[in-house]
Amino acid sequence: MTDIKDALTLIDPANGHFLFRWFTFDDNSHFNYLRRNNYYSVIWLKQGAGKLRADFSEYEFAANDLLAFTPYQPFMLTESQPVSGVCIEFHPDFFCIHKHDKEVSCSGVLFNNIYHPPFVKIDTSTAITLDMLLGQIKAEMQNEAMAQYEILISYLKIFLITASRLKAQQQELESQDTDTKNFILQNLKESIELNFKTKHSASDYADMLNISAKALARITKTHFNKTVSNLIAERIVIEAKRELYLTNRTIKEIAYRLGYEDEYYFSRFFKTNADVSPQMYRDTVGFAKAVVNGKIMVN
Structure with a gap:
């Protein structure tokens, strides 16, 4: 350092x-x-x-x-x-x-x-x-x-x-600017928050917003400096990190809760986006422990 x-x-x-x-x-x-x-x-x-x-x-x-x-x-x-x-x-x-x-x-x-x-x-x-x-x-x-x-x-x-x-x-x-572009972006935010565990592709959100995938890509890149896929991936990783820290669920269980039936595919996705494996994240960042009657208990 x-x-x-x-x-x-x-x-x-x-x-x-x-x-x-x-x-x-x-x-x-x-x-x-x-x-x-x-x-x-x-x-x-x-x-x-x-x-x-x-x-x-x-x-x-x-x-x-x-x-x-x-x-x-x-x-x-x-x-x-x-x-x-x-x-x-x-x-x-x-x-x-x-x-x-x-x-x-x-x-x-x-x-x-x-x-x-x-x-x-x-x-x-x-x-x-x-x-x-x-x-x-x-x-x-x-x-x-x-x-x-x-x-x-x-x-x-x-x-x-x-x-x-x-x-x-x-x-x-x-957010007080209420033009059409911001209306679409707000709907995109809400859609991602509601559906990121089950819908992982940019085209899913374009369909939900009744807008072409290319048009949505242009708007998000201009406003957020990110693609729709970037936003979805970041949101999934944030939730995965929260689960890894706050729960003692297995990586397979966390993957399933986030819409991935293949634990190994999810682990590769997580490592690609977080540059660390789920297990290494849990090992180095730790996960929540509560002290009960003088003993450390996993939440």
């Missing part, structure tokens, strides 16, 4: 595994190659500009963009102007957005949002709040006192909620 400036890292004393990290950066050396981390990454680019490559797409980024990536989501930054900022990284064993979705509601907004770029534009008032929270996180990381984990998780939750609220507001403003 490239050296990072002023890194503060929390390690699980039981097994030596990484849990949480806070660091600042004043160049792009930590992000200028394709990353596929087995943990969440939240990167606040306070200065700089360039291109972000993430999943199937490429985006322009600028100063005060906050980028958010889930475990094994591929991303890479190429700078056109020197970048600097602050980053927090956390393993699902420390805090899992799926497990705590009712508390923070950031899955599908800040993270796992296949219909919008994986970043949010930070405004002046939000920047003040986030800076304060990052300062508190840094101070707590340097203070090995009682209930450190709980306090860090509380600060992290507020940070994620604040960023998610801002992104939701920005998305709401974008």
Whole structure:
């Protein structure tokens, strides 16, 4: 790993595994190659500009963009102007957005949002709040006192909620345009959410929307910078990751629940799109465990 400036890292004393990290950066050396981390990454680019490559797409980024990536989501930054900022990284064993979705509601907004770029534009008032929270996180990381984990998780939750609220507001403003193209896109989103477990081809959705496959492809490529097949694949992988983490279902059972009768075909599909096998994802990201009467129980 490239050296990072002023890194503060929390390690699980039981097994030596990484849990949480806070660091600042004043160049792009930590992000200028394709990353596929087995943990969440939240990167606040306070200065700089360039291109972000993430999943199937490429985006322009600028100063005060906050980028958010889930475990094994591929991303890479190429700078056109020197970048600097602050980053927090956390393993699902420390805090899992799926497990705590009712508390923070950031899955599908800040993270796992296949219909919008994986970043949010930070405004002046939000920047003040986030800076304060990052300062508190840094101070707590340097203070090995009682209930450190709980306090860090509380600060992290507020940070994620604040960023998610801002992104939701920005998305709401974008959706107020009610032209025909946006009507089709909204129907496409709803159709994918309702049918991604059973319908896996772009032509299925074109038929449902009563539009030609070519016309739908042009609209989605222009608006989302992705194909319909990309959107479907990303949505299936997000659900598969959620199942791998939150349940103890076998990979065969998960494959069947997602519309794949052939477990091995599903595993190849998952590895192609996540660059890791389902079993390796479960082994390295882990899956949820609850403590009952002092014993670890699989959910």
